[in-house]
Amino acid sequence: xxxxxxxxxxxxxxxxxxxxxxxxxxxxxxxxxxxxxxxxxxxxxxxxxxxxxxxxxxxxxxxxxxxxxxxxxxxxxxxxxxxxxxxxxxxxxxxxxxxxxxxxxxxxxxxxxxxxxxxxxxxxxxxxxxxxxxxxxxxxxxxxxxxxxxxxxxxxxxxxxxxxxxxxxxxxxxxxxxxxxxxxxxxxxxxxxxxxxxxxxxxxxxxxxxxxxxxxxxxxxxxxxxxxxxxxxxxxxxxxxxxxxxxxxxxxxxxxxxxxxxxxxxxxxxxxxxxxxxxxxxxxxxxxxxxxxxxxxxxxxxxxxxxxxxxxxxxxxxxxxxxxxxxxxxxxxxxxxxxxxxxxxxxxxxxxxxxxxxxxxxxxxxxxxxxxxxxxxxxxxxxxxxxxxxxxxxxxxxxxxxxxxxxxxxxxxxxxxxxxxxxxxxxxxxxxxxxxxxxxxxxxxx
Amino acid sequence: xxxxxxxxxxxxxxxxxxxxxxxxxxxxxxxxxxxxxxxxxxxxxxxxxxxxxxxxxxxxxxxxxxxxxxxxxxxxxxxxxxxxxxxxxxxxxxxxxxxxxxxxxxxxxxxxxxxxxxxxxxxxxxxxxxxxxxxxxxxxxxxxxxxxxxxxxxxxxxxxxxxxxxxxxxxxxxxxxxxxxxxxxxxxxxxxxxxxxxxxxxxxxxxxxxxxxxxxxxxxxxxxxxxxxxxxxxxxxxxxxxxxxxxxxxxxxxxxxxxxxxxxxxxxxxxxxxxxxxxxxxxxxxxxxxxxxxxxxxxxxxxxxxxxxxxxxxxxxxxxxxxxxxxxxxxxxxxxxxxxxxxxxxxxxxxxxxxxxxxxxxxxxxxxxxxxxxxxxxxxxxxxxxxxxxxxxxxxxxxxxxxxxxxxxxxxxxxxxxxxxxxxxxxxxxxxxxxxxxxxxxxxxxxxxxxxxxxxxxxxxxxxxxxxxxxxxxxxxxxxxxxxxxxxxxxxxxxxxxxxxxxxxxxxxxxxxxxxxxxx
Numbered sequence: 003x004x005x006x007x008x009x010x011x012x013x014x015x016x017x018x019x020x021x022x023x024x025x026x027x028x029x030x031x032x033x034x035x036x037x038x039x040x041x042x043x044x045x046x047x048x049x050x051x052x053x054x055x056x057x058x059x060x061x062x063x064x065x066x067x068x069x070x071x072x073x074x075x076x077x078x079x080x081x082x083x084x085x086x087x088x089x090x091x092x093x094x095x096x097x098x099x100x101x102x103x104x105x106x107x108x109x110x111x112x113x114x115x116x117x118x119x120x121x122x123x124x125x126x127x128x129x130x131x132x133x134x135x136x137x138x139x140x141x142x143x144x145x146x147x148x149x150x151x152x153x154x155x156x157x158x159x160x161x162x163x164x165x166x167x168x169x170x171x172x173x174x175x176x177x178x179x180x181x182x183x184x185x186x187x188x189x190x191x192x193x194x195x196x197x198x199x200x201x202x203x204x205x206x207x208x209x210x211x212x213x214x215x216x217x218x219x220x221x222x223x224x225x226x227x228x229x230x231x232x233x234x235x236x237x238x239x240x241x242x243x244x245x246x247x248x249x250x251x252x253x254x255x256x257x258x259x260x261x262x263x264x265x266x267x268x269x270x271x272x273x274x275x276x277x278x279x280x281x282x283x284x285x286x287x288x289x290x291x292x293x294x295x296x297x298x299x300x301x302x303x304x305x306x307x308x309x310x311x312x313x314x315x316x317x318x319x320x321x322x323x324x325x326x327x328x329x330x331x332x333x334x335x336x337x338x339x340x341x342x343x344x345x346x347x348x349x350x351x352x353x354x355x356x357x358x359x360x361x362x363x364x365x366x367x368x369x370x371x372x373x374x375x376x377x378x379x380x381x382x383x384x385x386x387x388x389x390x391x392x393x394x395x396x397x398x399x400x401x402x403x404x405x406x407x408x409x410x411x412x413x414x415x416x417x418x419x420x421x422x423x424x425x426x427x428x429x430x431x432x433x434x435x436x437x438x439x440x441x442x443x444x445x446x447x448x
Numbered sequence: 449x450x451x452x453x454x455x456x457x458x459x460x461x462x463x464x465x466x467x468x469x470x471x472x473x474x475x476x477x478x479x480x481x482x483x484x485x486x487x488x489x490x491x492x493x494x495x496x497x498x499x500x501x502x503x504x505x506x507x508x509x510x511x512x513x514x515x516x517x518x519x520x521x522x523x524x525x526x527x528x529x530x531x532x533x534x535x536x537x538x539x540x541x542x543x544x545x546x547x548x549x550x551x552x553x554x555x556x557x558x559x560x561x562x563x564x565x566x567x568x569x570x571x572x573x574x575x576x577x578x579x580x581x582x583x584x585x586x587x588x589x590x591x592x593x594x595x596x597x598x599x600x601x602x603x604x605x606x607x608x609x610x611x612x613x614x615x616x617x618x619x620x621x622x623x624x625x626x627x628x629x630x631x632x633x634x635x636x637x638x639x640x641x642x643x644x645x646x647x648x649x650x651x652x653x654x655x656x657x658x659x660x661x662x663x664x665x666x667x668x669x670x671x672x673x674x675x676x677x678x679x680x681x682x683x684x685x686x687x688x689x690x691x692x693x694x695x696x697x698x699x700x701x702x703x704x705x706x707x708x709x710x711x712x713x714x715x716x717x718x719x720x721x722x723x724x725x726x727x728x729x730x731x732x733x734x735x736x737x738x739x740x741x742x743x744x745x746x747x748x749x750x751x752x753x754x755x756x757x758x759x760x761x762x763x764x765x766x767x768x769x770x771x772x773x774x775x776x777x778x779x780x781x782x783x784x785x786x787x788x789x790x791x792x793x794x795x796x797x798x799x800x801x802x803x804x805x806x807x808x809x810x811x812x813x814x815x816x817x818x819x820x821x822x823x824x825x826x827x828x829x830x831x832x833x834x835x836x837x838x839x840x841x842x843x844x845x846x847x848x849x850x851x852x853x854x855x856x857x858x859x860x861x862x863x864x865x866x867x868x869x870x871x872x873x874x875x876x877x878x879x880x881x882x883x884x885x886x887x888x889x890x891x892x893x894x895x896x897x898x899x900x901x902x903x904x905x906x907x908x909x910x911x912x913x914x915x916x917x918x919x920x921x922x923x924x925x926x927x928x929x930x931x932x933x934x935x936x937x938x939x940x941x942x943x944x945x946x947x948x949x950x951x952x953x954x955x956x957x958x959x960x961x962x963x964x965x966x967x968x
Binding site for chain 1 (some may be wrong): 449450451453454455457458459462482483484485486488490491492493494497498499500504505506507508509510512513516524527531543545547548571572573574576726797819822823834847884945960
């Protein structure tokens, strides 16, 4: 008997200045093997150093975060969970009073915290606990020492990196507003590795953009200002809500490819430069040493990746830009590029660069997708950790997707590293040939 | 609502997953929101299993909540059955699904599948992982063991079942290998090991054993009690943990197996397989005497570890506790025996406080105690779940049986300062390389940043019961000459001594008065 299942093909038209193409996007609904947005805490707590993330949820939420991050041994972790118990559910205890108690206990323990995020979860949303109200109330109590904000990282609302989107969105209203911004200001939006922020700062100055800031900042007191003369570049493709909120605050989005690989990074800088009235010839001249160096680094992985086929399972929304990079700069064949969510406006330029023969899919029915994947016998599979080892044990080579969110991969000087991340599993398989990975011999002991 | 920095157990549905994943032909359909599939990683990454756990999630999203989530569950259950063709289907809810009250049991029954469907009632806001595992295993055993038609004849052969090992269990993989070897050596045959590696058919064969060996009471006690009632199978009370514990276990199982006229005795077997007893008796271990240890973990491992720490290693146990409320009574009784008050809590912050107060030289705990140990700069070994990937080692590393005792000796002693180094540090405090506050040099890669912070904090004025106690400079300098790992305790002892004497200042003499007063 066939399972009820809403799979249908959806035609979307993407336009760009060169050509107009039509792509079939497979939209699937079924079991989704993805993280919820709470996982964003694992990297966000490292980026914003004076912030604390308090999840309001169940033991499951607490268990998720510690399973992801608990392999590191923390002297003082900057995240925790307020676990809802049956007293809260039965209405025996006023959930808001309980939350206030937990927050006061937490702030007593950690007086160094300047920004506290109350992070919503599935349970807190299903019982409709109003955390934004709670955040306002707690702000009144703790300002100016501690700012309290709220966002949702629940699985029912957010998938993996969308947790960062929700977090940054909650920060936008806190940015200082300036009415008459004299000079055009560039915001670079999305969490980047510190080293990449530093590289990008140097490059923006080189191409003549001096007035820029990164969002999120490294400390919460350092939020960049925003006004009608603010323009922003997205460094990550998963920031739909944050972009919308920035636009509401008067900032203007600069459409660009994402800064992955040589092509994406160049387009990203060029798009910003054009907005600031810098000529393409200047950009080209200034960036040439970087593009050359990056091409050279990327080419080192060419021998391993060229002509190889690749299949992406949905995970972080980075899939489409990364597939574009692998196709155009490393000559890989894209079998299917799955992504949890497509925000057309931001991904248009990327989509237009991907060949029409590639199956793009949005959403997931994991069993069907696994069948498609294994039937197409890809040389490399990009997937989550729940699937990676089981696929390896069947003889496939995988690249676990989460690493792409935890590694410095943006910009020219990381393009070679990015290529290497995909080449590494293939390289390893070659090196371990005598172990015969994927054979019965490796298959027995557990 | 409860502030939880780390949680000792996952939610109860993770316990159910541990049973389903341990077994061969059982599938679990879990009504759960998108994202709860993170639990797959526990098995594929932490335990490094090669197969996906046999779990189908409905992964509903916000937009489904307006619609028919019950229908979603039914279609997921139906397709899971068709794809995986299990011999039994477990169905249940995760914490969020429990709130929307779709009744997976009733829904699954309505589909009319040709295999037994076992509905799991796991209250996620009251119970936890081990309870979920125990309940799930009990339901499975009840369902299948009671399907036996004819009344079993009395078993005369020395044959037993091993009950309790699961997926994601602390060293379960090697414990069962070690105990099976031991039982076979004693002339006892193993009928079924469950749930790890068992199928539904195996559960139907449970009654063919003469008795049961329960290795993990947290998981298998309720099942063993039921089997005792149903088939009259007795089960062991002692656990094969440590050399002495294993001796007791050997004596007990020989009795359960009714092997009387045998030439094997615990003592003889022990001599063949155990080294830890000699290692601990050798002069090199002399300096281990009365090392102050704090023990925390699940009830079973804590009780067993306490015995080993005191009777086999000669440590002195200064604190003991468990997060397993089911074993609270036993742990309390055991603590009282040693003049201690057991810490029964699942609150990480309570454990941290108790460790800070007792200032042990070694912590035997879980992955979570490693965080505390890092902060306080104390040596630590993991003896119980929760654990992380490094505690699913490639090498053979049981905790139980005689080889398990050998493993315990090596892994508990490792974090301590070696004897010679400890002596030299006592004598010479100023060495530029082997500093008083340094980590043991055989652990050279580990930093001691936690310790530096703590030292800075030592120049403070202590407030006790309204009295301010000030350390005189000379006394404070002297305090620093005490080796790091006992300095915290010395400081506390001196302060409590000063306080009890009504002193407000601690001089050099007070320090030594206190030392004499608290002499071991």
